[in-house]
Amino acid sequence: xxxxxxxxxxDLDAITRIYRHHVLHGTGTFETTPPSLADMTTRRADxxxxxxxxxxxxxxxxxxxxxxxxxxxxxPAYRFSVEDSIYMDPAAHGKGLGRALLTELMAALERGGxxxxxxxxxxxxxAGSIGVHKALGFETVGVVQSCxxxxxxxxxxxxxxxxxxxxxxxxxxxxx
Numbered sequence: 001x002x003x004x005x006x007x008x009x010x011d012l013d014a015i016t017r018i019y020r021h022h023v024l025h026g027t028g029t030f031e032t033t034p035p036s037l038a039d040m041t042t043r044r045a046d047x048x049x050x051x052x053x054x055x056x057x058x059x060x061x062x063x064x065x066x067x068x069x070x071x072x073x074x075x076p077a078y079r080f081s082v083e084d085s086i087y088m089d090p091a092a093h094g095k096g097l098g099r100a101l102l103t104e105l106m107a108a109l110e111r112g113g114x115x116x117x118x119x120x121x122x123x124x125x126x127a128g129s130i131g132v133h134k135a136l137g138f139e140t141v142g143v144v145q146s147c148x149x150x151x152x153x154x155x156x157x158x159x160x161x162x163x164x165x166x167x168x169x170x171x172x173x174x175x176x
Contacts, residue, residue: 002059002097004104007044007066011056014063016040018089027123027155028087030148044068052082053108057092057101064092067105072118080172081116082109086129098132106136110164113172117162122148124156138162 007015020034035043047054047068054068065088072081084105088098109117117138121129124143134140138160146154 002057002064002100004055004057004101007054007056007068009041011058011063011066012037012041012044014089015044015056015066018063018066018087021090022087027150028121028126028129030122030150030155030157032150046070051112053105053112055101055105055108057097059097064089064097065101067101069105069109069114069117072116080114081118082114083118083120084109086132093128098128099135102132102136106162106164115164115167115172117164119158119160119162121158121160122155124158126158130158130160133160133162136162 016037023031023034044054047070052069056063057065067086069082069084072078072083119133140160142159144157148155
């Protein structure tokens with residue numbers, strides 16, 4: 001039975017391996033050189049230091065995917081808006097685990113006071129990522145055409161958003 005939980009230090013080898021695959025073979029990220037274990041350790045520590053979630057889904061003790069939220073922009077006015085990231089092991093595609101993981105990420109972000117989640121999806125042909133976001137209530141707000149060059153071709157990014165909780169109908173509790 002798959003489990004979704006906060007990531008731990010001992011998950012970083014699997015996280016790095018999964019992300020490496022996407023860097024080398026996918027268009028969901030525009031990175032072209034896979035980050036090292038040390039790089040991924042630093043990235044995760046940065047997210048967690050901000051009080052934001054970094055989750056994994058595991059089955060039988062094997063990490064099959066990870067997802068996290070990070071501030072959309074670093075300026076204080078954006079402190080209620082995040083960008084989500086989700087990457088799955090290729091062996092886990094099509095099993096509903098990405099949807100479950102992203103659902104739990106949205107819940108964790110909402111519990112943390114986040115009001116808006118943005119998805120910046122690499123490649124307008126990335127049907128899997130676009131589809132899971134759409135299924136979870138994200139709306140497309142735009143496409144930036146031909147802004148990335150990877151695998152000898154131009155790639156778009158698809159911008160999607162989802163409101164959490166009260167959204168912009170009330171001021172956030174910690175707006176002071």
